[in-house]
Amino acid sequence: MTPMSDSLPDWSPQAVVFDCDGTLMDTERHWQDARNRAFREFGLLPPPGFAERAKGVHYLDCGRLMAAETNKPDLAADLTAALLTHFLSLVAEDPLTMPGAGELVRLLSGRLPLAVASNCPLEVVEESLDRAGLRRHFRHVVVPTVMPGEPLTAERPGNGVPRQVVRPKPCPDVYAEAARLCGVPPEAALAVEDSLTGVESARRAGLRVLGVGRVPHDGDTGHADAWTPALNSPEVLTWVRERLPAARPATGRARDGNGPA
Structure with missing residues (x-):
């Protein structure tokens, strides 16, 4: 682990919350492929550096960004729909985990509560984790209940019952x-x-953060407490074994997103 401060190695969490795309599941490349396919579908070229700007952005915001940066604002809805269609097709064909994701999740499972906080639609997260054999390790999957640009007073379709407001990242809601x-x-x-x-989402919610993967080009880690190149790096696995209690017997998990165990 490459420490960004000395606080994480000397600290023991009581729960761990994972992002899904690019952290647990190797779907970031699927989003990139889906964006490129959507651009091509409408005869557009991806603007320089667009992949980095789009990373981690909710797909609805990404569709609008694709339209804005190609000066085609009237295509926002069509680009968004094409983006999601291509992504779902790619995930179904090739659901791969990120290096070390399965090893770390299985090592943590039973030691303390695990959850997933994602900007993706619930069915995408559930299907990806199920196909990778990881869903059973997580008590909860939290995804936004209010989409970008949707009123915060939105109601559940058909019954008029207000939904719990969970806004997408970078808002803190999914992690909180x-x-x-x-x-x-x-x-x-x-x-x-x-x-x-x-x-940013996790920090705003008050969580400590372990960043994973390639450090951004400019070296900005967004105030992560620590950064590691892969989830199965020796430093991370040793930290888990030394700082966290031994696994407890499984007590079951929730199948529904944003709900109790």
Whole structure:
């Protein structure tokens, strides 16, 4: 582990909340491929540096960004729909985990509550984790209930019951809700993230953050507490074994997103 401060190695979390895309699942490349396919579908070229700017962004915002940066604002809805269609097709064909994701999740499983906080649609997260054999290790999956640009007073379709407001990253809601469902205060939970958008979300929610993957080009880690190149790096695995209690017997998990165990 490459420490960004000395606080993480000397600290023991009471829950761990993982991002999904690019952290647990190797789907960031699927989003990149899906963006490129959507651009080509409408005869457009990706603007320089667009992949980095789009990383971790909710797909609805990404579709609007694709339209804005190609000066085609009237295509925002069509680009968004094409983006999601291509992504779902790619995930179904090739659901791969990130290096070390399975090893770390299985090592943590039973030691303390685990959750996933993602900007992706619930069905995408659930299907990806199920196909990778990881879903059973997580008590909760939290995704936004209010989409970008949607009124915060939105109601559930058909019954008029107000929804719990969970806004997408970089808002803090998904991480704050995941910590709450795990039964711990945010400051007692660790977020594991690969994007600056996700790091910002977790930090705003009050969680400590372990960044994973390639450090951004400019070296800005978004105030992550620590950064590691892969989830199965020796430093990370040793830290888990030394700082966290031994695994407890499984007590079951929730199948529904944003709900109790």
